[in-house]
Amino acid sequence: MSTTRPNLNRLENRVAIVTGGASGIGAETVRLFASEGASVLIADMDEDGANALASEFGDEVAALKVDVTREEDVAAAVAEATDRWGSLDVMFNNAGFGGALGPIDTTSVEDFDITMDVLVKGVFLGIKHAAKVMKPQGSGSIINTASVAGLQAGYSPHLYSVAKAAVIHLTKTVALELGENGIRVNAICPGIIATPLAAGRPGVSDSHLEKLKSALGRSQVLGRIGDPSDIAMAALWLAGDESTFVTGHAQVVDGGAAAGRKWSKQGEWITAERPIKMYRPEGR
Template identity: 40%
Template sequence: MTRFDNQTVLVTGGAGGQGSSHVRAFHAEGANVVIGGLDAARGAALADELGTRARSIHLDVRDEGSWSAAVHATESTFGGLDVLVNNAGVQNPPALIEDTDQATWSRILDVNVTGTFLGIKAATPALRRAAGGAVVNIASTMALGGTAHYAPYVASKWAVRGLTRTAALELGRDGIRVNTIHPGVIATPFIHEPAAGATTAIADFYSPAPFAIPRLGEPTDVTSLLLFLASSEASFVTGSEYVVDGGLLLGPALQAEAA
């Protein structure tokens, strides 16, 4: 018996660096997994790799109709929806606020905030039909402070915090828990490759040497916490925020010189 037997999990951005880690782990724990995203080839390849209990679907998180179709397909294929993981996200090319165009601002918020909002909206009736469940929103440590040159992304992740807390209040009496994870610098293409329109990757701005745990995070570091929050083990946890950053936000872990 594993934690997610007879449950169905929908992960947005499910074929990406963190998303594919989440999908594989849920599947290994017995869940039916639905891989939502725009990259049909990568999603299909992951579904084929997993075999039974896995399906890839087209999902543009910015579009309400796409969300409705995705939830309908999930219920039609597996009989219900128990967990939604709002993992899809995009990063802006680094720029000062005065040099950031409105189109970039709108694109980042459309995916990161509107996408999460529409996901909760579309999934709620299905989660109620399943007699409750869990929503986990993947935010960022950038939602816990300011970061120069990343105003759209920072603003979007701060907004996800407020949305999570509001949804937790609205849905708790329906047995639906809503929580947020704030990853730090995780070793995926998202931080190792420049965002669209950029020449510099996020990882170029960070060295893990000063972290309390002096390494970059791995997708599995986030996945392990996600599995807990989505499971019945966290049945009394909602509206909460969990940081996975190796101590990045604590400040530098300075080492005294040996005497």
């Protein structure tokens, strides 16, 4: 599925940075933002992937090798965007990976640190350096990719879930500060989205992703898992003027997964025909 691109120029004259923009959700967001008139900097540690995507466009899309765990890299990305295009209107802190896997008693401190560095410190640095530019501007939209795993236990590994919960809370605390400077800060909580991350390895083939979609889709409320375009559309809404009264919000985009089990999997009561038995007051 690809994003419908109505080209309403909803981000005309806006400048955006998309971290993790070389693949999956980030790449689809780069395409959508550019089609809506934005200038976009792809900030990703996958230099080849970022350059390849940028080469699909003209001067309105550029790429920079950025490791979001390194403050100098994130600062350089913000400087690159503002030097090229004169402002920074949208910061999409989206880079991520699956983090440490396995039981808690075998999780190493090193894996804990790497997971938190990418998923929490990376978002913190993106917010921090975007704020340095957006505060004097008096405007901006910061969007952080969290996860339904940050809202509810049992969706993902321990540290990924904890990191995403931290992203949601950081979104809210910072929204309260930066709202006074005209800057909105929101998170998106995707459910399962067909990307290399969900497939468990970078650079996975499209045919493998198609298999993943059909294997997991049947168990989902809407009969499918998410497409990167589902999240890109949410990011577009949060980036643009249709959401100017929205801040400190964690937008769930999960096809109903966090609402609970799909109806047909809930138990035998869904087909039971016997009349309900309940206490009825006299006379009713």
